[in-house]
Amino acid sequence: MQPDHPSGTRTDLRDGFADQLHPTVPLDLANVESFSDLLEAMSRTAFGGRNLGEAADVLYDMVADPQCFVVGTFSGAMTIAKMGLVLADMIEHCMLDAVVSTGALMAHGFVEASGRTHFKYDPAMDDRELYYRGYNRVYDTLELEKNLDDIFHLLVRVLESVDPARTLSSHEINRLIGAYLLEQGAGRGILQSACQHQVPVYVPAFTDSELGLDFAFYNRQRRVAGEPAFSFDPFLDLDDYADRLRPRETLGIFTIGGGVPRNWAQQVGPYLDYIQKRIGHGGAFRRFTYGVRICPEPVHWGGLSGCTYAEGISWGKFVPPNEGGRFAEVACDATIAWPLLVKSVQERLAAR
Secondary structure, X not given: OOOOOOOXXXXXXXXXXXXXXXXXXXXXXXXXXXXXXXXXXXXXXXXHHHHHXXXXXXXXXXXXXXXXXXXXXXXXXXXXXOOHHHHHHHXXXXXXXXXXXXXXXXXXXXXXXOOOOOEEOOOOOOHHHHHHOOEXXXXXXXXXXXXXXXXXXXXHHHHOOOOOOOEEOHHHHHHHHHHHHHHOOOOOOHHHHHHHOOOOEEOOOOOOOHHHHHHHHHHHHHHHOOOOOOEEOOHXXXXXXXXXXXXXXXXXXXXXXXXXXXXXXXXXXHHHHHHHHHHOOOXXXXXXXXXXXXXXXXXXXXXXOOOOHHHHHOOOOEOOHHHOOEEEEEOOOHHHHHHHHHHHHHHHHXXX
């Protein structure tokens, strides 16, 4: 209830501390010796710097919580932007228990992990010229058409070792690719790290990707040759993911961008709730306690997949802050904020 001040004069001037407000502190680089120091200091500043610093606190608490199952969701051209090893680092440092991604991100990551190269875009070349020379432009970077042809043949080698009677899903195909790359002695990469650490990689919109098209084309080739085609069931992904989260009381989510990966990962709460309410067993009431997202778009453009964490509370996807939920949203280009955030948390984990 607001105090009654009929005169409109301020009569109760507080000092901030009386209301338990947190003071801001100047960023003194002379006292910064690590990424962890930097983001801790930034958390006491303002604007985007404070958001990133506070995100480091939430992400650290999320991944350091032994009871928390952490899901990472990734959209945008992050692998062609050379962020793939940042994701691999998160897997290798046990910061993620599951990955949900776009197919494009995994396809370009497959290109990189198999030893192929992406190139900087030269603005002197127009897009028509790029097409005829076999260059596919992603903003300021080029994916070679030859790279995409090459990974088709690699995918065929992977699938040739699989029984055609077996029904596949995206996380199983990604596991097989990771195992193949490890057998071939490829360097570090997302799918190799995920396979080594037994972290499933789900691609909910699998057909919306080069890998999905390659899978479809290979099946068409098999039918033309009179051979049985592979079956693909996306609901195997959904149930495998739900089964992993159902027994866990504490859930966390780390998100780059938005899109299908983010919403697919978050809707597991309502899905498990529906199962329990409509069938009576086999489900659970599960919500995310922690959440960190890096996305530069405001909510009204749709890049956040329709809602902030606060709005997601109304859908039964997140624990409200007054019940223990902890969330951070950073409005920034992920290629700037993501590496800083991960390096800071890695240092904190190493110092425990």
